[in-house]
Amino acid sequence: MLTAVITHRGENSVQVKLVGQSTGLVTPKIEAEEGQDMGPNPIAPEGKELLWGGLSFVVMAVAIRYFLFPKLKKGMDDRYAGIRADHESAEATTAAARGDVAEYEKALVAVRAEAAAKVDAARQTLDSERQAAINELNSRIAARRSEADAALSAAREANRSQITAAVSAVVTRATELSVGRAPDAAVVERAIADAMAGGSR
């Protein structure tokens, strides 16, 4: 159950307070009593607040406008200009370095091309020298081989003559013993020659 407590405050205001008997909350005490000043009007500006507020703002605004902001801003602008100059200088240095790198790379390409050309020339020289050596060696091998072939042919021919002579002697003797007379040497030789030619075939 609530109890309404009505209090007059000043001439035209009334305060209504509902008090609960069950819980009885303790509320912040308002010290104002009847006829006592209840505080400023919540809407209307007070002259002293206008004066101090306005004066404070004007003093601050003037100080900032004419002294503090220009100095601060000048410092900021100087620093930004310095940073910008450093940045531009760094960009110029970077561009120069990039130019140097490009020149170096260009020189490097030329040197590499020259080196490649020299390596190619050396390789060609080596190839031609090797080819000449191989050719010379081949010709020497061919000469040796032809010499060996010639020696081999001579030896074979000598062997053949010896064999022919031996076979001819045997055939002539064998014919003399069987027939009683020696065969014609030319016939014997031709027959032996034909027989050896047939054997070698």
Next chain:
Amino acid sequence: MFALEFPPINEILRWREVAPSLNKVGLIAVAAALIAIVVFILATRQDHRKAPTGVRNFAETTVEFVENGIVMQTMGRDGLGWTPFLLSLFVFIYLCNAPGIIPILQMPATARMAIPAFLSILVWIIYNGAGIKHQGFGGYFKSVLFPPGVPKALYALVTPIEFISTIIVRPFSLMVRLFANMLAGHILLVTFALLSEALFQARDKVLVPFGVLPMFMLIFLTGFEVLVAFLQAYIFTILTAVYIGGAVHPEH
């Protein structure tokens, strides 16, 4: 069920007077101006050639935020001359908003009408003055009241609307937006603080643990007010930039 007594709004805006002619709002405004001046003085004393650190870094970040986030977005390069004024506006409003979540102070100076009203009237004078200076008296009011491209028959409707919106409503909307947002935030914080206190001190001990719920809400809203303090300063400043830019360059 509860007998939670919430104080009237004017009650939560009442503070002890520092002096007969200086109250807490005035003190916060003076402190805001002094803090801003001291921060910028300390920032300008540091060597500007080195990479900024500490106070100078903070000041330069704020300047760049106003230049790039407000001036360049609304007025373009031509508006950079307005940076000091907009910077002052942004910093001052933010420093007046921030005490809403600072212990002991716990009151945004902009939750009272005086500072938003002063700044709004100042902005009104400045953007109208800038418009008159750049376009001449007749040219400015012609561009405001008779926007180009509108059929002449519609001027009977458009001209009063433009007059009311540009000349009358703008300063009020600027003033009320800042004031109402900061006051609403302050009232929310007070509400949850009172609710927490009432529940924690309830005679019925069953209610005491429930005090953590509004307390968590209070913590969340305190964090939210950090964002609101910044956001309201930003909105006030960017709208000022838009109004000045529109007055100086109506073709945009």
